[in-house]
Amino acid sequence: xxxxxxFGANRLVxxxxxxxxxxxxxxxxxxxxxxxxxxTGLLIEWEDTFPYSDSLECIGSLNVESKAYSVADIERxxxxxxxxxxxxxxxxxxxxxxxFVLRHEEWKQLREVWKYTNALxxxxxxxxxxxxxxxxxxxxxxxxxxxxxxxxxxxxWQLGSCSFCSSQDKHVVLLEHLVSVLKHFKENYPHIRxxxxxxxxxxxxxxxIQAHSLSELxxxxxxxYEPAPFFNIPIDLWNKYATIFKKVWxxxxxxxxxxxxxxxxxxxxxxSNHEQWLAFIKSSRAEIKGIAITxxxxxxxxxxxxxxxxxxxxxxxxxxxxxxxNEYTEEIFKKVATSLGYDxxxxxxxxxxxxxxxxxxxxxxxxxxxxxxEWLANLKGKxxxxxxxxxxxxxMNSWQLSxxxxxxxxxxxxxxxxxxxxxxxxxxxxxxRDHMSEAYYQPQIEEWIATHCKxxxxxxxxxxxxxxxxxxxxxxxxxxxxxxxxxxxxRPI
Ligand SMILES: [Zn+2]
Numbered sequence: 001x002x003x004x005x006x007f008g009a010n011r012l013v014x015x016x017x018x019x020x021x022x023x024x025x026x027x028x029x030x031x032x033x034x035x036x037x038x039x040t041g042l043l044i045e046w047e048d049t050f051p052y053s054d055s056l057e058c059i060g061s062l063n064v065e066s067k068a069y070s071v072a073d074i075e076r077x078x079x080x081x082x083x084x085x086x087x088x089x090x091x092x093x094x095x096x097x098x099x100f101v102l103r104h105e106e107w108k109q110l111r112e113v114w115k116y117t118n119a120l121x122x123x124x125x126x127x128x129x130x131x132x133x134x135x136x137x138x139x140x141x142x143x144x145x146x147x148x149x150x151x152x153x154x155x156x157w158q159l160g161s162c163s164f165c166s167s168q169d170k171h172v173v174l175l176e177h178l179v180s181v182l183k184h185f186k187e188n189y190p191h192i193r194x195x196x197x198x199x200x201x202x203x204x205x206x207x208x209i210q211a212h213s214l215s216e217l218x219x220x221x222x223x224x225y226e227p228a229p230f231f232n233i234p235i236d237l238w239n240k241y242a243t244i245f246k247k248v249w250x251x252x253x254x255x256x257x258x259x260x261x262x263x264x265x266x267x268x269x270x271x272s273n274h275e276q277w278l279a280f281i282k283s284s285r286a287e288i289k290g291i292a293i294t295x296x297x298x299x300x301x302x303x304x305x306x307x308x309x310x311x312x313x314x315x316x317x318x319x320x321x322x323x324x325x326n327e328y329t330e331e332i333f334k335k336v337a338t339s340l341g342y343d344x345x346x347x348x349x350x351x352x353x354x355x356x357x358x359x360x361x362x363x364x365x366x367x368x369x370x371x372x373x374e375w376l377a378n379l380k381g382k383x384x385x386x387x388x389x390x391x392x393x394x395x396m397n398s399w400q401l402s403x404x405x406x407x408x409x410x411x412x413x414x415x416x417x418x419x420x421x422x423x424x425x426x427x428x429x430x431x432x433r434d435h436m437s438e439a440y441y442q443p444q445i446e447e448w449i450a451t452h453c454k455x456x457x458x459x460x461x462x463x464x465x466x467x468x469x470x471x472x473x474x475x476x477x478x479x480x481x482x483x484x485x486x487x488x489x490x491r492p493i
Contacts, residue, residue: 006281006326008249010290012089013039013316016256018047018100019444020297020305021061021068024076026439029365030313031084037317037336038324041087043150043292047301048100050074052137056130059101066441074141082143089148089195090138094131094181095120095174096156096200099301101130112158112165118300119158122177123165132184139189146192150221151181154197171204175212182217195249198222198241206240215245221292223251227272231280238284247287252277254319255312256296262306263373263452264351265315271333271349274322293319304451310366310439311373314340314347317364340364354381368435375428376452383421383456386414387463401466408475411467418464425457 013034015022022030034042049068052060061069069077081088101107102117110127112119120127139146160170178196185194198220201209209215220241224233241248252273255265281288293316296306317336322328337347341363348356355378358371386392395410429449436445 007323008288008290011039011323012041012043012292014043014292014294016045016297017049018301021049022439024073028080031080035084038320043089045091058104058106066443068441089150091150092134092138093152095153113161119156121162128180148195149192150195154199171208179212194218195221209244221249221251225253225257227269228276231276247289249289251292251294253294254316256306260299260303265307265312266350267315268349270315270319274319275328310369313364354378366439372432404470406470408471415467418460422461422464425453429453
């Protein structure tokens with residue numbers, strides 16, 4: 001039976017590696033799952049994890065602490081993708097989101113606005129050679145039969161802002177830079193078809209796009225990550241694309257699209273996004289080349305980590321199943337959830353509110369990281385409930401602690417509870433240090449712990465110490481019957 005291809009022939013998993021490289025050993029574990037779940041390829045956004053050399057050395061992995069990746073790592077990643085029958089499309093930003101380049105002293109002269117690291121000034125004669133050097137270096141390490149190359153080009157926040165660019169029409173500035181970059185492909189890599197994000201040309205008149213022959217040079221990838229009822233692609237826009245480009249790529253999301261501080265994927269959001277895409281494709285009879293299921297690691301190079309990739313694998317598996325089956329049903333959800341080990345504890349389509357039961361044993365790479373993040377979500381809730389409780393507010397507030405005006409009977413219990421919370425934070429930190437290392441390098445582990453554990457652990461311990469010291473001073477240490485050792489629950493609940 002012929003496979004239905006509502007989403008096109010390509011189902012790509014987006015690996016956003018910006019300041020979040022995955023260990024190559026972990027890729028070895030997950031690539032076969034991607035294929036099994038329905039992926040046909042990978043859209044790999046290397047950002048600062050690629051071993052750029054020569055004049056570009058400072059922007060890549062040869063200059064970052066994790067040293068991810070070496071040239072040998074890149075070769076191994078590509079081999080692993082090939083072994084799992086996954087095609088590879090590299091993504092290199094060429095206009096906006098160049099924070100990882102423009103933050104460096106060596107390249108700050110090319111900023112569109114001197115204060116901001118986002119966008120490149122296309123009028124600077126050195127800009128094009130920077131971009132083409134990046135493209136050349138990445139292509140030189142890719143498979144010889146590389147078919148596609150994604151040039152990014154989304155969210156050029158400061159487009160047309162410098163004194164030179166602002167004297168021209170912004171749309172023309174945009175298109176001329178794109179055409180320069182795309183001609184580099186046409187002249188040097190005629191066998192590679194470039195792809196770009198569509199958002200910057202949404203407002204550009206069709207006649208101008210056509211006048212620059214964009215459709216001859218590039219495919220567009222139309223991205224919308226919203227669920228119902230917010231999923232709304234203007235029909236005028238779609239018709240414009242249909243007129244100019246014969247076929248388009250589309251992009252959905254499985255993580256990193258529901259909040260810059262999100263820690264657990266909201267599966268129902270992403271399922272709805274895919275259902276909306278499916279309905280839209282069917283109703284518009286659009287011709288789709290393929291879909292990239294994006295999984296953003298951060299909102300930009302400087303932002304905090306969103307959902308860790310392992311914790312979003314169940315969501316990815318479901319999204320891929322929808323793309324493969326061209327429908328979403330409860331049976332599909334149950335089948336995927338069961339295959340991942342969610343039988344005793346259900347896989348939640350919305351991880352909130354907390355607390356929620358945490359599955360004791362699952363069946364996919366990195367699931368212990370998911371368990372740890374679930375534990376974090378529960379512990380955060382418990383912590384906040386105590387810190388903002390009436391008991392703390394009425395008997396242990398900062399005035400009472402600073403003056404020593406306390407009622408020991410009231411705060412004895414809180415102090416004991418705070419001790420336990422502090423120790424549970426300690427246990428979570430140890431647990432994540434042990435298990436995050438399966439997928440991540442040390443800098444990302446340290447960043448995650450410093451972001452999510454240390455501040456609240458510090459707060460709990462500080463409050464505990466203040467209460468403990470006051471009671472000890474007034475009543476003696478024997479009045480505090482503290483547990484001498486904290487026993488973390490066998491399963492984080
Ligand atoms: Zn400029």
